[in-house]
Amino acid sequence: MSGAARDLTGELLARLRAERPRVHCITNAAAVAYTANVLLAAGCIPSMTVNPPEVPGFIHGASALLVNLGTLDPLRAEAIDVAIRIARTDGKPWALDPVFVERSPTRLGLARDLARRHPAVIRANRAELAALSGSDGGDAAARLLARESGAVVVRTGEVDFATDGTREVEVAGGHPLMALVTASGCAATALMAGFLAVETDRFLAAAACLAFVKAAAERAGATARGPGSFVPAYLDALYALDPQDFGDRIASP
Amino acid sequence: MSGAARDLTGELLARLRAERPRVHCITNAAAVAYTANVLLAAGCIPSMTVNPPEVPGFIHGASALLVNLGTLDPLRAEAIDVAIRIARTDGKPWALDPVFVERSPTRLGLARDLARRHPAVIRANRAELAALSGSDGGDAAARLLARESGAVVVRTGEVDFATDGTREVEVAGGHPLMALVTASGCAATALMAGFLAVETDRFLAAAACLAFVKAAAERAGATARGPGSFVPAYLDALYALDPQDFGDRIASP
Amino acid sequence: MSGAARDLTGELLARLRAERPRVHCITNAAAVAYTANVLLAAGCIPSMTVNPPEVPGFIHGASALLVNLGTLDPLRAEAIDVAIRIARTDGKPWALDPVFVERSPTRLGLARDLARRHPAVIRANRAELAALSGSDGGDAAARLLARESGAVVVRTGEVDFATDGTREVEVAGGHPLMALVTASGCAATALMAGFLAVETDRFLAAAACLAFVKAAAERAGATARGPGSFVPAYLDALYALDPQDFGDRIASP
Numbered sequence: 001m002s003g004a005a006r007d008l009t010g011e012l013l014a015r016l017r018a019e020r021p022r023v024h025c026i027t028n029a030a031a032v033a034y035t036a037n038v039l040l041a042a043g044c045i046p047s048m049t050v051n052p053p054e055v056p057g058f059i060h061g062a063s064a065l066l067v068n069l070g071t072l073d074p075l076r077a078e079a080i081d082v083a084i085r086i087a088r089t090d091g092k093p094w095a096l097d098p099v100f101v102e103r104s105p106t107r108l109g110l111a112r113d114l115a116r117r118h119p120a121v122i123r124a125n126r127a128e129l130a131a132l133s134g135s136d137g138g139d140a141a142a143r144l145l146a147r148e149s150g151a152v153v154v155r156t157g158e159v160d161f162a163t164d165g166t167r168e169v170e171v172a173g174g175h176p177l178m179a180l181v182t183a184s185g186c187a188a189t190a191l192m193a194g195f196l197a198v199e200t201d202r203f204l205a206a207a208a209c210l211a212f213v214k215a216a217a218e219r220a221g222a223t224a225r226g227p228g229s230f231v232p233a234y235l236d237a238l239y240a241l242d243p244q245d246f247g248d249r250i251a252s253p
Numbered sequence: 254m255s256g257a258a259r260d261l262t263g264e265l266l267a268r269l270r271a272e273r274p275r276v277h278c279i280t281n282a283a284a285v286a287y288t289a290n291v292l293l294a295a296g297c298i299p300s301m302t303v304n305p306p307e308v309p310g311f312i313h314g315a316s317a318l319l320v321n322l323g324t325l326d327p328l329r330a331e332a333i334d335v336a337i338r339i340a341r342t343d344g345k346p347w348a349l350d351p352v353f354v355e356r357s358p359t360r361l362g363l364a365r366d367l368a369r370r371h372p373a374v375i376r377a378n379r380a381e382l383a384a385l386s387g388s389d390g391g392d393a394a395a396r397l398l399a400r401e402s403g404a405v406v407v408r409t410g411e412v413d414f415a416t417d418g419t420r421e422v423e424v425a426g427g428h429p430l431m432a433l434v435t436a437s438g439c440a441a442t443a444l445m446a447g448f449l450a451v452e453t454d455r456f457l458a459a460a461a462c463l464a465f466v467k468a469a470a471e472r473a474g475a476t477a478r479g480p481g482s483f484v485p486a487y488l489d490a491l492y493a494l495d496p497q498d499f500g501d502r503i504a505s506p
Numbered sequence: 507m508s509g510a511a512r513d514l515t516g517e518l519l520a521r522l523r524a525e526r527p528r529v530h531c532i533t534n535a536a537a538v539a540y541t542a543n544v545l546l547a548a549g550c551i552p553s554m555t556v557n558p559p560e561v562p563g564f565i566h567g568a569s570a571l572l573v574n575l576g577t578l579d580p581l582r583a584e585a586i587d588v589a590i591r592i593a594r595t596d597g598k599p600w601a602l603d604p605v606f607v608e609r610s611p612t613r614l615g616l617a618r619d620l621a622r623r624h625p626a627v628i629r630a631n632r633a634e635l636a637a638l639s640g641s642d643g644g645d646a647a648a649r650l651l652a653r654e655s656g657a658v659v660v661r662t663g664e665v666d667f668a669t670d671g672t673r674e675v676e677v678a679g680g681h682p683l684m685a686l687v688t689a690s691g692c693a694a695t696a697l698m699a700g701f702l703a704v705e706t707d708r709f710l711a712a713a714a715c716l717a718f719v720k721a722a723a724e725r726a727g728a729t730a731r732g733p734g735s736f737v738p739a740y741l742d743a744l745y746a747l748d749p750q751d752f753g754d755r756i757a758s759p
Contacts (some may be wrong), residue, residue, distance in 0.1 A: 029538045030554045031322075036435035041480045046435065047353060048283045049327045057357035071538075072359045073557045073581055075326055100295025100553060102564035180745065182542035182552065227547045228741025239433065285535045285577075289688035294733045299688065300606060301536045304579040310610035328579055488734025492686065 003035035009215075010243025012199050012208040017043035021197035024062040025190050026050050026079050028070025028099065031183035034231075035066075037063045038187035041238040042212075044194040050079040065094035066190040067114065069107055077110065084117050093120035093196040096151070097189040102131035117191040123154040123189040139163070152206045154192070156185055160210045163211045164203040171207065173214035175221025177230040187211050212238075214244050263469075265452050265461040272294035274450035277315040278443050279303050279332050281323025281352065287484075288319075291440035294491040295465075297447040303332040312339040316450035318347035319443040320367065322360055330363065337370050342364025346373035346449040350442040351405070355384035368402045373455045376407040376442040391415070405459045407445070409438055413463045417456040424460065426467035428474025430483040441466045465491075468499050483506035515721075516749025517544050518705050518714040523549035527703035530568040531696050532556050532585050534605065537689035540737075541572075544693035547744040548718075550700040565592040569703035571600035572696040573620065575613055583616065588646040596624025599626035602657070608637035621655045626708045629660040629695040638680040645669070658712045660698070661693055661756040666716045670709040677713065679720035681727025683736040694719050718744075721752050 022045045027035050032048050047058050052075065059065060065087045067080050087094045087216040096119040098111035108131055115122060115132065122132075122145065130137030132133045134143045139161060146153040146165035154162045160171040192209040199205040219241065220233035265273035275298045280288050285301050292299040300311050307327065312318060320333050340347045349372040361384055368375060368385065375385070375398065383390030388396045392414060396405035399406040407415045413424040431437045434457045445462040450457040472494065473486035528551045533541050538554050545552040553564050558581065565571060569591045573586050593600045602625040604617035614637055621628060621638065628638070628651065636643030639651045647666060652659040652671035660668045666677040684690045697719065701711040725747065726739035 028554070029535060029556075030280060030542050031539070033286060033435055033539060034286070035482065036283050040433045040435060046283075047356065048281070049324045049353075049357075050282075051324065051359075053359045054325065054357040057359070058353075069558065071555045072560065100555075100564075103553065103567050104555075104560040106559045106563070178337050180546045182539055182546060224742075224744030226738075226745035227543065228738030228743075228745070232479075232481030232485060232738060236477075236479030237481075239479035239481070282535060286537070286539060286688055290733065291535050293686045293688055299555065300609065301534070302577045302606075302610075303535075306612045307578060307610040310612070312608075314609050485732075485734030485738060489730075489732030490734075492732035492734070 008204055009208040009211040009246045012195055012205065013212055013241070014243050015192055015198040019198050020045055021063040021194050022047065023064050023066060023190060023193045023197065024058045025066040025068070025084065026076060026083055027066060027186055027190065029066035031068060031070060031186035034183045035187040035190045037235055038238060039190055039194060041235040042191055042194065044191070046190070050076050051208055052078045052082050055082045056086050058103070059083055059090065059092065062092065064092055064193040066097065067094055067109055067194045068097040068186050068189065069101065070099040070186065072107055072110070084114070088118065093202065095119060095121040095123060095189050095193040095196065097123050097186055098128050098132050099186060100128070101122060102127045115145070117151065117153070119151045120196050121154060121192055121206050122149065122151045123156060123185070123192060125156055125185065129153070129155050143168070147222050151212065152202045154206050154210065156188065158215070159196040162203065162206045162210060167203050169207045171210040171214055175230070177221055177224055177227050178217045179235070180227035181231055199201070211246055212241070216241055256304050256429055261457055262461040262464040262499045265448055265458065265496070266465055267496050268451040269447055272451050273298055273303035274316040274447055275300065275314060276317050276443060276446045276450065277311045277317060277336065278319040278321070279329060279336055280319060280321035280439055280443065282491050284321060284323060287436045288440040288443045290488055291491060292443055292447060294488040295444055295447065297444070299443070303329050305335050308332050308335045312336055312343065312345070313477055315345065317345055319350065319444040319446045321350040321352055321439050321442065322354065322364055323352040323439065324358050325360060325363070333367070337367070346446065346455065348372060348374040348376060348442050348446040348449065350439055351381050351385050352439060353378045353381065359420045361385070368398070368404070372402065372404045373449050374407060374462070375402065375404045376409060376438070376445060376458050378409055378438065382406070382408050387481050395475065396421070405455045407459050407463065409441065413467070415456065415459045415463060420456050422460045424463040427470040430474050430477055431470045433480035434484055464499055465494070468495055514710055515714040515717040516702055519710065519718055519747070520749050521704040522700055523636070526551055527569040527700050528553065528567060529570050529572060529696060529699045529703065530564045530589065531572040531574070532582060532589055533572060533574035533692055533696065537574060537576060537692035540689045541693040541696045543695055543741055544744060545700060547741040548697055548700065550697070552696070556582050556612070558584045558588050561585050561588045562592050563756055565589055565596065565598070566596065569652060570598055570699040571599055572603065572699045574603040574605055574692050574695065575607065575617055576605040577693065578613060578616070586620070586633045587736060590620070591610050594624065599699065599708065601625060601627040601695050601702065603629050603692055603701040604634050604638050605692060606634065608633045614638070621657070625655065625657045626702050627698055627712050628655065628657045629662060629691070629698060631662055631691065635661050649674070658708045660712050660716065662694065666720070668712045668716060670708065673709050675713045677716040677720055680723040683727050683733050684723045684740070685738055686733035687692070696719055722747055
């Protein structure tokens with residue numbers, strides 16, 4: 001699907017920049033500023049409050065929701081519960097990022113509960129996917145979790161993999177420096193929520209977002225001298241990339 | 254007032270760098286690090302705790318206070334109450350940033366209460382000012398709010414506007430990339446608190462700060478390739494700008 | 507000990523990059539993202555949760571712990587208590603950063619309690635060390651605190667000083683722009699926890715870390731145009747510095 005995918009990524013990116021969707025993010029303390037900057041650079045409008053009484057107003061005004069489980073405290077846990085409830089009532093898509101669930105049984109239990117509350121996308125690395133699905137985190141586990149949860153399951157790594165249980169894609173490229181910047185994956189999941197706001201086929205939204213992120217990381221990596229200079233270069237690339245810039249990075253596995 | 258204003262901005266900036274005022278900030282999670290870095294680059298000494306029992310000690314040791322309503326949680330709400338009380342008792346100026354009040358009725362209610370507690374400056378964008386004042390957020394609304402609250406009301410945007418209900422200025426310039434960096438406005442309000450610490454005429458302090466921010470944004474925008482490279486360039490400009498660098502950007506509207 | 511120290515720094519840095527120790531950080535809101543990025547750039551794997559029920563799992567999976575007292579709230583205070591208890595039971599080293607204790611009696615009281623709970627390292631600037639030790643924060647006070655607490659006491663500044671009560675070193679170099687970047691010291695203490703994870707002689711671990719940080723700051727300062735461009739350059743230097751790059755910066759005082 002490479003030719004079609006290239007067109008798709010460009011088309012959805014153009015739509016994102018035209019519609020400027022509002023994405024409400026409940027995310028961890030290490031990710032909050034960077035996530036907002038990634039969303040702004042790409043063309044979205046972020047909001048970040050985790051205060052439960054304020055969450056309904058922000059969800060009503062947003063088009064999509066990110067739920068990230070990092071630095072989870074009682075306030076965030078309550079905010080997440082409220083946010084998902086309102087998003088579901090409002091019919092707005094939400095993306096789940098079960099960061100570091102392999103490190104804490106408490107967090108893993110919550111992540112499993114949330115996976116049953118109809119996320120549009122679950123984005124994890126292999127270790128997180130393995131913990132979440134009680135498996136090796138491989139392709140078969142991703143497919144099974146997708147069928148059980150109804151979500152598009154995205155496993156990111158050197159080569160990204162996305163599946164809705166039936167369709168699937170691999171997305172190669174990117175740059176190894178991205179893994180040395182904290183919250184890179186967290187911010188990418190937030191961006192995926194942005195793509196969900198402009199494309200109802202959640203599988204296509206996820207695939208396009210992965211291709212966009214990989215292309216931006218490649219461009220940043222071409223000039224970066226380390227993880228420090230990678231950050232501004234990556235944000236600049238998210239801002240400057242053109243629909244024509246994507247290449248054939250999406251392929252059926 | 255352009256010639257005088259240029260001199261004023263340079264004079265207050267020189268004073269800021271000489272006095273290095275301590276600014277205590279109660280601000281949102283997305284803004285906390287960037288705000289501290291903006292203050293440090295410009296010549297102030299920031300502190301950022303939101304823990305209520307610690308707040309009195311920090312306010313006693315500071316010269317001005319920032320109160321920003323983003324990512325407002327119960328702890329921050331309590332910290333804000335304590336901080337304003339101590340600042341008022343100590344006779345120290347405080348600046349109010351009612352971020353995103355148009356998105357949450359809870360937050361708007363708090364912002365209106367705080368606007369009655371004698372802030373020296375209220376800094377908002379048009380949507381926030383409109384919500385806060387129950388109006389269109391135009392110049393007349395800013396003037397009225399200034400008279401009612403006793404604060405200098407600053408509305409930032411492509412052209413900034415500041416009024417104390419009698420005097421008023423417009424400040425043009427800046428750069429559109431600044432709007433694509435999260436917490437740019439939040440950090441500018443903190444910097445305004447820094448200027449309030451070195452100049453008792455709050456209207457002049459606000460005007461000088463706006464001119465300084467616009468000049469730094471212009472300088473950063475001249476070399477930035479996107480919002481990523483804008484950030485280090487802006488901090489460098491806040492650090493490096495000379496009293497002679499301001500030009501005639503302040504004008505009576 | 508300059509020749510030996512240079513070899514030591516290079517050796518421990520090589521070990522750090524090979525072992526990639528996990529460092530769990532309980533740190534302040536202004537420092538969390540930057541600290542994670544400093545650790546990643548240098549070769550460590552950070553985790554940052556402050557949620558008490560999650561802390562045990564993260565400490566079990568980590569090799570060292572950072573406890574930083576900035577933006578201390580009740581949740582962090584509880585997390586710190588849990589984290590130190592587990593780290594001690596697991597036999598893992600922890601580093602204490604008593605940031606801004608001179609500004610708040612509440613915080614100072616807690617810092618003194620924590621100093622008795624067997625930190626491997628206490629890292630402070632002169633004002634913080636003075637408050638913590640009830641002295642002028644000079645070398646004699648550092649030595650005395652080291653003997654009383656059993657920790658290596660590190661006082662950072664233009665010239666860093668480290669002592670375990672018997673041995674001591676000074677480390678010169680670095681760059682003044684580092685003091686204009688928020689959380690520079692906080693992140694350096696986290697990095698020291700990383701060095702503690704790969705070297706059981708805590709004095710040597712602390713000295714090597716100081717030399718590494720000073721060398722990276724020098725390299726960054728050589729190209730930075732202000733505190734904004736210093737940040738990416740510093741992270742790039744932490745990432746790129748070679749064991750051969752250290753020079754004779756460690757000397758007996």
